[in-house]
Structures are given as structure tokens and as C-alpha cells.
Amino acid sequence: xxxxxxxxxTVRKDALAKVTGAEKxxxxxxxxxxxxxxxxxxxxxxxxxxxxxxxxxxEMGAVVVTFKDVPDRLFCPRLVSTPEATYKDWRVLTDKPAxxxxxxxxVAAETEEEAQKALEMIEVEYEVLEPVFDPxxxxxxxxxxxxxxxxxxxxxxxVENNIACRLELQEGDLDEAFRxxxxxxxxxxxxxxxxxxxxxxxVAVVKPEADGGLTIWCTTQTIHNTRLLISEIFNIPVSKIxxxxxxxxxxxxxxxxxxxxxxxxxxxxLKARRPVRLAYTKEEDMHEHSSYQMIFRFKIGxxxxxxxxxxxxxxxxxxxxxxxxxxxxxxxxxxWWVSLYKLQAVKYVGVAVYTNKxxxxxxxGYGNPQVTWAVETIMDELAEMLGIDPIEFRLMNYxxxxxxxxxxxxxxxxxxxxxxxxxxxxxxxxxxxxxxxxRPGEQKGRFRRGVGMARGYHTSSxxxxxxxxxxxxxxxxxxxxxxxxxxxxxALIDQGGGTLEAHAKIIAEELGLPLKxxxxxxxxxxxxxxxxxTHASRGVYAGGGAALNTARKVKEKILELASKVLNxxxxxxxxxxxxxxxxxxxxxxGIPGKEITLGELASLARVKNWGTIAAIESYRPPACPPHxxxxxxxxxxxxETGIVKPLKVVIxxxxxxxxxxxxxxxxxxxxxxxxxxxxxxEDLKYSKETGDVExxxxxxxxxxxxxxxxxxxxxxxxxxxxxxxGPFGAKGLGEGAQNPAIAAIANAIxxxxxxxxxxxxxxxxxxxxxxxxxxEKQKKHEIVQHLTKNG
Amino acid sequence: MLIRIKFVLNDKLVEVETExxxxxxxxxxEELRITSVKRGCEVGECGACTVLLDGKPVNSCLILAxxxxxxxxxxxxxxxxxxxxxxLQEAFIEEFALQCGYCTPGVLxxxxxxxxxxxxxxxxxxxxxxxxNLCRCGAYQQIINAILKASQKIQNNNR
Numbered sequence: 034x035x036x037x038x039x040x041x042x043t044v045r046k047d048a049l050a051k052v053t054g055a056e057k058x059x060x061x062x063x064x065x066x067x068x069x070x071x072x073x074x075x076x077x078x079x080x081x082x083x084x085x086x087x088x089x090x091x092e093m094g095a096v097v098v099t100f101k102d103v104p105d106r107l108f109c110p111r112l113v114s115t116p117e118a119t120y121k122d123w124r125v126l127t128d129k130p131a132x133x134x135x136x137x138x139x140v141a142a143e144t145e146e147e148a149q150k151a152l153e154m155i156e157v158e159y160e161v162l163e164p165v166f167d168p169x170x171x172x173x174x175x176x177x178x179x180x181x182x183x184x185x186x187x188x189x190x191x192v193e194n195n196i197a198c199r200l201e202l203q204e205g206d207l208d209e210a211f212r213x214x215x216x217x218x219x220x221x222x223x224x225x226x227x228x229x230x231x232x233x234x235x236v237a238v239v240k241p242e243a244d245g246g247l248t249i250w251c252t253t254q255t256i257h258n259t260r261l262l263i264s265e266i267f268n269i270p271v272s273k274i275x276x277x278x279x280x281x282x283x284x285x286x287x288x289x290x291x292x293x294x295x296x297x298x299x300x301x302x303l304k305a306r307r308p309v310r311l312a313y314t315k316e317e318d319m320h321e322h323s324s325y326q327m328i329f330r331f332k333i334g335x336x337x338x339x340x341x342x343x344x345x346x347x348x349x350x351x352x353x354x355x356x357x358x359x360x361x362x363x364x365x366x367x368x369w370w371v372s373l374y375k376l377q378a379v380k381y382v383g384v385a386v387y388t389n390k391x392x393x394x395x396x397x398g399y400g401n402p403q404v405t406w407a408v409e410t411i412m413d414e415l416a417e418m419l420g421i422d423p424i425e426f427r428l429m430n431y432x433x434x435x436x437x438x439x440x441x442x443x444x445x446x447x448x449x450x451x452x453x454x455x456x457x458x459x460x461x462x463x464x465x466x467x468x469x470x471x472r473p474g475e476q477k478g479r480f481r482r483g484v485g486m487a488r489g490y491h492t493s494s495x496x497x498x499x500x501x502x503x504x505x506x507x508x509x510x511x512x513x514x515x516x517x518x519x520x521x522x523x524a525l526i527d528q529g530g531g532t533l534e535a536h537a538k539i540i541a542e543e544l545g546l547p548l549k550x551x552x553x554x555x556x557x558x559x560x561x562x563x564x565x566x567t568h569a570s571r572g573v574y575a576g577g578g579a580a581l582n583t584a585r586k587v588k589e590k591i592l593e594l595a596s597k598v599l600n601x602x603x604x605x606x607x608x609x610x611x612x613x614x615x616x617x618x619x620x621x622x623g624i625p626g627k628e629i630t631l632g633e634l635a636s637l638a639r640v641k642n643w644g645t646i647a648a649i650e651s652y653r654p655p656a657c658p659p660h661x662x663x664x665x666x667x668x669x670x671x672x673e674t675g676i677v678k679p680l681k682v683v684i685x686x687x688x689x690x691x692x693x694x695x696x697x698x699x700x701x702x703x704x705x706x707x708x709x710x711x712x713x714x715e716d717l718k719y720s721k722e723t724g725d726v727e728x729x730x731x732x733x734x735x736x737x738x739x740x741x742x743x744x745x746x747x748x749x750x751x752x753x754x755x756x757x758x759g760p761f762g763a764k765g766l767g768e769g770a771q772n773p774a775i776a777a778i779a780n781a782i783x784x785x786x787x788x789x790x791x792x793x794x795x796x797x798x799x800x801x802x803x804x805x806x807x808x809e810k811q812k813k814h815e816i817v818q819h820l821t822k823n824g
Numbered sequence: 825m826l827i828r829i830k831f832v833l834n835d836k837l838v839e840v841e842t843e844x845x846x847x848x849x850x851x852x853x854e855e856l857r858i859t860s861v862k863r864g865c866e867v868g869e870c871g872a873c874t875v876l877l878d879g880k881p882v883n884s885c886l887i888l889a890x891x892x893x894x895x896x897x898x899x900x901x902x903x904x905x906x907x908x909x910x911x912l913q914e915a916f917i918e919e920f921a922l923q924c925g926y927c928t929p930g931v932l933x934x935x936x937x938x939x940x941x942x943x944x945x946x947x948x949x950x951x952x953x954x955x956x957n958l959c960r961c962g963a964y965q966q967i968i969n970a971i972l973k974a975s976q977k978i979q980n981n982n983r
Contacts, residue, residue: 048920233864233926282925529961
């Protein structure tokens with residue numbers, strides 16, 4: 034298709050502010066007359082506060098709030114799901130902490146240092162309770178109860194055996210499917226527990242307003258859900274709360290929910306009647322959120338000619354001490370699995386278990402990288418057992434165009450309308466020289482090269498043709514200024530990938546505007562209409578859909594007014610960008626001089642009292658089309674140190690129409706770096722003695738990749754398809770960019786060493802241990818062979 | 825105990841009173857409101873708070889404010905000259921070497937220090953120099969490309 038700005042290399046609008054240090058993040062907001070806050074947190078993984086005395090800090094003049102001062106109301110910090118799928122078990126401050134770091138009380142004072150001193154003067158007596166860290170142990174009989182009662186859909190429910198929630202699904206006749214199978218593979222996998230480490234620690238600045246309302250600046254992926262939640266907890270009318278949109282110093286899922294610093298700062302500001310700033314340190318941030326850890330059991334059948342038959346998946350998720358989105362995640366994990374490959378019969382059992390750990394939340398991919406790692410390991414294994422090329426085996430079984438897709442769980446179903454899987458796999462294989470890859474386990478010597486691949490996808494939004502358990506819609510406001518530019522007002526937050534840049538291009542394309550004439554203006558909940566959240570790789574697809582729909586309405590109005598001026602029928606008018614004049618020009622084709630610039634039209638509309646050219650639209654995406662990716666990774670394993678290095682990475686993607694090629698490429702690069710980290714490096718380990726994370730929140734002992742860890746060559750390519758439900762054919766990318774990375778790396782390590790890993794991360798220690806085991810087995814085998822020959 | 829210090833900040837003489845336990849990061853952010861110096865890990869691991877101290881990149885969270893008395897500090901605000909962006913800033917924009925932007929000021933200053941002593945660095949030297957700056961968005965390749973491009977730009981300008 035012939036676009037004037039979509040797919041072109043352009044400078045991103047926020048780049049200037051970002052390279053000059055002018056960009057404002059929540060942490061950069063300072064208000065006059067502001068107090069600074071600190072939070073008192075439980076040093077125990079499981080305890081009850083028997084006595085708390087705040088008189089000393091209060092005598093000192095500090096403002097103190099404890100669990101006694103906050104509304105006694107359970108809530109869920111994430112408002113993306115509908116009420117029947119939202120489990121509430123959180124309090125702003127608690128007297129029964131269930132993880133090391135759970136907030137008990139908070140203090141505000143003139144400086145952060147004074148606040149800290151005041152905090153240390155609070156006297157607390159704890160009754161220490163027995164903690165439980167292992168999910169399997171936690172869900173067995175007679176273990177300490179982490180929660181007694183929680184709320185679902187406004188009704189109290191009892192928690193049994195620390196099981197937070199569960200989901201079971203069954204389709205087709207699984208017994209029959211297994212009977213038809215020639216091979217049935219059974220595997221168990223255990224994922225790591227990761228920390229997002231978005232570079233910006235979480236911050237909230239809250240200002241009480243004269244009318245009893247609040248203005249809030251905070252780290253978030255959703256300003257509207259933040260205001261809804263604060264309204265719900267504190268019983269303040271939603272319209273009196275205004276949440277400001279700011280730049281976000283990385284999210285990766287860690288701010289889909291409203292961060293606990295927000296309600297704590299609200300409680301302090303309401304009590305102090307002064308603005309309060311609460312900024313978590315990195316250590317505190319690491320005690321605030323982590324990823325879900327999962328144990329999968331898979332049983333999958335296949336016929337000898339390579340057709341998958343049916344499968345069973347069990348998913349036990351360690352969710353930590355509270356539910357952020359455990360229930361919907363049980364659904365998506367099933368969805369990630371069944372929407373990868375066609376299975377005629379499936380059975381799924383998902384159980385989310387409370388443990389006395391830091392609460393888990395979504396982490397780029399929302400369980401998809403983990404499920405894909407397991408499934409793509411199994412696909413590799415089955416291909417080898419069957420003697421079929423792993424790529425061909427995948428192509429025989431994948432879910433593609435025309436197939437039913439329910440990546441976002443069993444209540445979000447739609448039909449796939451665009452799919453570039455085959456081209457991704459064929460081109461990727463060619464670039465990495467797949468045919469000449471090493472044979473698994475055949476290499477000797479210290480350094481062993483391996484090539485592995487995996488494929489995956491992620492949904493673009495959580496939209497669907499019918500209502501589901503997920504709220505998913507966006508909104509946009511567009512107004513034409515008298516200088517011919519357009520103000521774009523949206524609540525949607527750009528996590529840094531350039532989502533809003535894509536929206537600007539979509540608007541410019543539809544209105545025939547030079548890109549520079551689209552202004553992305555500052556916004557807050559008062560001046561925008563609802564957008565659910567930037568998650569589920571929905572920014573370009575769903576938010577872009579809203580931008581496009583609104584631009585279409587604006588275009589209608591432009592043409593209607595221009596038809597009056599040009600004395601032509603509206604539907605015969607055209608708009609073109611005139612870069613020289615820096616304007617969109619509305620014209621009649623074939624009649625020179627019959628034209629007017631958008632600036633002239635908007636100015637004329639004012640003088641003639643025709644009104645402002647503007648539109649406002651709320652948009653529900655009709656589907657959540659998968660964007661597909663394929664990873665091909667070449668690694669070098671040092672069998673003496675266990676260190677694995679990436680040599681070459683090839684990533685192919687089908688994101689429909691590519692709106693911003695350079696930014697899209699950036700997503701793929703970033704996806705690899707994060708995937709590499711999750712495959713090889715990152716894991717939050719817990720001390721059984723203290724119940725705390727072993728690194729105690731210091732990233733000194735929680736390593737992640739630096740510039741030195743990236744391969745010499747990362748090659749990316751886009752397979753262009755056209756998604757009929759997407760804006761100008763576009764789909765999402767942020768999560769699919771990473772999802773197959775872990776699997777491809779693990780498969781490459783297998784190719785180099787002949788060893789499969791069923792537990793993440795694949796650290797040098799684990800690799801060395803397995804290599805030694807393998808060597809010993811080999812030796813024993815050789816000895817036996819030698820003895821048999823000579824015996 | 826208040827200590828009076830004088831130092832040069834982005835070519836301007838600054839005189840402030842500070843305390844012995846205040847870090848350079850806190851002095852710049854909380855006192856002088858130079859918010860481009862980002863607060864990250866505060867243990868010298870992430871590099872978000874990088875500034876140039878007498879031309880060398882340092883983690884400002886690890887430097888005590890009184891020790892900069894009489895010295896020279898450059899933050900990212902000090903890169904542009906006479907309203908014109910530094911070639912590194914231009915190159916970072918052109919090469920899409922940023923995503924969320926939180927690491928960007930620190931990365932730019934690390935890169936400036938590198939190019940000041942090594943105008944034509946190799947990729948390996950760039951990687952080495954950047955190893956103290958985390959970019960969680962994973963834009964390392966684009967950052968390296970931008971530094972190579974800036975190096976070229978500076979050489980062309982000097983011709």
C-alpha cells in the first residue's frame with residue numbers, strides 16, 4: 034500500500050526531550066509545600082502486628098498512618114478484569130503482613146530524612162507466624178493460612194489450602210486422542226521468578242485539592258484505572274480525582290496495577306492536608322513486585338506422521354502473598370498453550386497458590402514466554418523422536434490463518450485473519466543456515482556451538498467480538514488548530530516503545546498531514562476519555578484503532594467544511610500533505626487552484642462561526658489478533674565455565690503493517706536482551722531463614738545483561754501481512770518480540786550440548802552439573818561396552 | 825553541619841551549602857533540581873545517575889557532595905552548545921538509541937567521556953565503556969550504532 038508516512042523512517046517526537054534531560058517522569062515531580070514519605074514494612078514473611086505505637090513520631094510532628102487509619106476494605110490493585118474475575122485480597126496497610134516488605138505504616142515529614150527518623154520511632158510488636166514458601170507445600174493440608182477470606186464479585190469467599198483461585202478447562206475427548214497417539218510425551222517444567230527492574234523505581238506525588246479531591250502524579254501504565262481504584266478505596270467521587278499522564282521509565286507489566294505507593298501517599302496526603310511525595314528506592318521496588326513462578330506438567334500426544342493429537346497441561350502458579358491478576362493469568366496460560374499448536378482435545382488444570390513471597394504480577398508476556406519455552410522444548414523433542422525437521426514439524430501443526438484463537442484466555446475468542454508464520458520460519462532458517470546446524474550432542478572440546486529456534490506470538494490487545502472478562506477499549510480526542518496542526522489527546526501511556534509515535538503516524542496518514550503537524554499533548558484523567566491500560570501489546574493495535582477512528586471523524590468534518598469553501602462535493606475532495614507549506618491541503622483533483630490548507634480552513638471556520646473541527650471516539654477492538662515471531666539463536670557454550678554466549682540472533686516478525694520500522698526493530702532487540710536475561714541469568718531466590726529475597730533488593734546481586742552481553746549480530750526482518758481489523762493493517766509487537774526467546778536459547782543450548790533443561794534460568798552452575806552428569810554417564814556406558822566386548 | 829562548596833556545573837559557577845552525608849545525586853536532584861540525573865539503584869550498579877566529574881563518568885549516587893568542591897560537573901544539560909545539540913544527542917535521535925529514556929542521560933554522558941578520550945572507538949571499546957549503564961529496554965545495539973555515528977559526526981565537524 035502507498036503510505037506517505039506509515040513505514041517511513043521519522044524522528045520520534047519525544048526524542049528531543051529524552052536526549053536533553055527535559056522529559057518528566059513521576060520521580061521528577063516536586064511540588065511546593067510538599068511532605069516526603071517513608072513506609073514501614075514488615076521484616077517478617079508472615080506475622081501479626083500485636084501492638085503498634087506511633088506516639089513518638091507524632092510528638093515529633095510527623096504525620097503517621099497505620100492500618101488503623103486506612104479504609105478497612107479489601108481491593109485488587111488491577112482493574113483490567115470484570116468484577117467476576119477480580120479477586121480482592123489487598124489492604125493499603127495491613128496488620129497481618131504476608132511477605133517481607135509488606136507495608137504496615139507510613140510517615141510523612143518535611144524531608145525524607147526526617148520521615149525516615151520518624152519511621153524508626155514507631156514501636157511495633159509482632160507475633161511471628163510460620164511462613165510457607167513452596168507452592169506445593171502451601172497447598173497441602175494443615176499449612177499456615179495466608180488469607181482467611183477474600184472478596185470475589187463483592188462476595189466474601191473462604192480460602193482453602195492457600196489456593197487463591199483455580200481454573201479447569203476441557204475440550205474434546207482426550208482419552209481418545211491419546212489412544213490415537215503413537216508417542217505421548219510427559220514433561221515437567223519450572224520457571225524462574227523474575228524482577229522487572231524497570232529502571233525507574235515507583236513514585237507517587239499526591240496533592241489534596243480544596244474541593245476534597247486529589248491530583249496524582251505517579252508511575253503507572255494506566256491513569257484511568259488508578260483514579261478508579263483510589264476512588265473505590267477512599268470513597269472519593271471519581272470525578273474529583275485527577276491523575277496526570279507522564280513519561281514512564283520502563284514498565285514491562287510492573288505498573289498495570291496501581292502501585293501501592295499511590296494509596297499510601299493518598300492516605301498520608303488526606304491526613305496531612307498537604308501534598309505528599311512517596312518515592313520507593315530500588316530495594317523497596319524489588320520488594321514490591323516480581324513475576325509469577327510456574328510449575329507446568331505437560332502430556333502431549335502425536336501420531337507417527339507428525340500430527341499432534343491432544344494434550345494435558347497442569348499449571349501450578351506461585352503467586353506470592355496477594356492476587357494481582359492470578360485468575361486471568363490461569364486463563365491466558367491455557368490460551369498461550371492451545372493457540373500455539375492445533376490439538377483436537379485438551380484438558381487444563383490451573384491452580385494459583387499463595388505463598389509468603391513478594392506479590393507476583395505480569396512481566397512482559399504475561400506467562401507466554403514461560404509457556405512457549407515449555408511447549409517449544411516439547412516440540413523440539415517430539416520432532417527429534419519422530420525424525421522430522423523441527424521447523425517442518427511446527428509448520429505441520431501451528432495455529433494460523435482461519436483458525437480459532439484464544440490467546441487471551443477462554444473468554445476472548447476470535448478468528449485469525451493474518452498470519453506470516455511460514456515465511457518467518459523459512460526466511461529465518463535460511464539466514465541462520467539451519468540445514469547446516471550442528472548435530473545435538475555430537476560436539477567434543479571445550480567450546481561448543483549450538484543453533485536453536487522457537488516460534489511464538491502474542492495477542493494484540495485483549496479485544497474480541499463479544500464481551501469477555503477483560504475490559505479492553507481505548508479513546509481519543511482530536512482537534513484541529515488554527516495553524517493547521519492537530520492536537521491528539523489520549524490517556525494511553527507510552528512505555529517507551531514509541532506507541533504514541535505510531536498513533537501520530539496513523540493520524541497523519543488518515544488526515545494527509547505532515548507528521549510534524551500532529552501534536553501529542555499532555556493529558557490527564559480530567560481531559561481524556563477512558564483507556565484501559567498499556568498492556569497486552571495493545572498500544573498500536575487498540576490505541577491506534579481509536580486514533581484512526583477519531584481521525585476518520587475529523588476527516589469527514591474537514592471535507593464537509595472544505596466543500597463549502599471550494600464549492601465541491603465533500604466525497605470528491607482529497608487531502609495531501611504539502612511538506613513545503615508544512616500543511617495538509619484539501620483540493621479538488623484536476624482543477625488547479627481549487628484548494629485550501631487545513632490551517633486556512635480552521636481559521637475560516639472560526640471567523641464564519643462554523644465551529645472547531647474536532648472529534649472524540651471510544652473504540653473497542655473487535656479481535657486480539659496474534660502478532661507472530663520466530664527466533665533463531667546461535668550460542669557458544671564454554672563447557673569449562675558453563676558460560677553461554679550468544680553469537681548470532683535472527684528474529685523474524687509478522688506485525689501486520691509496520692508503522693515504525695526502526696522502533697519495531699528496537700522492540701525485537703529489546704525482546705532478545707530481556708529474553709536472554711530470563712533464560713540465563715535472572716531469578717529471585719528466597720532465604721528460608723529470613724523469608725527475604727537473598728539479594729535483599731540490591732541489584733548488585735541480581736545481574737542483568739549489559740552492552741557487553743549482546744551478540745555481535747542481531748538480524749531482524751518483518752514479514753508484511755495485512756491485519757484487516759488493525760489500523761492500516763497493523764498489529765502489536767511488544768510482547769511477541771520476546772516470547773519465543775527463552776525457548777530458542779534453551780533449544781540452542783541443547784543443540785550444543787545434548788542437554789535439555791527443564792528449570793529456568795539455565796545458569797552456568799546448572800549447566801556444569803548437567804555436563805558432568807552426562808560425562809559420567811558416558812564414561813560408565815563406555816566401560817560397560819568395553820567390558821561386554823572383552824568379557 | 826553545613827559545608828559551603830563551590831563547583832562548576834555545566835560551565836556555571838555554583839555555590840551551595842550542603843551536608844557531609846549528602847550524595848552528589850541528592851545535591852543535584854533535590855537541591856538544584858537537575859532532574860535529568862536519574863535516580864535508579866543508588867548503589868552504583870545501574871548508571872542512571874551518571875554525571876561527568878572532571879570529565880570522567882561517575883555514579884553520582886556514590887559521590888559525597890562535599891568532595892566535589894572546586895571540581896567540574898557536567899550533566900546532560902551541559903551537552904548542547906549555543907542552542908545546538910551535541911553530535912551524540914543528534915545521533916541518539918537519528919539512530920533510535922532510546923526507548924523509555926530513563927537511562928539516556930547517563931548513557932549520553934558515558935559516551936561523551938569515551939569520545940573525549942577516544943574519538944574513534946571500536947565496538948568492543950564502546951561496549952566496555954557502556955558496561956556500567958543498564959538499559960532495561962535493551963537498546964544496546966542502537967546505542968552502539970549512535971555512538972559510532974556521533975564519532976563520525978565529530979570527526980567530520982573537525983575537518
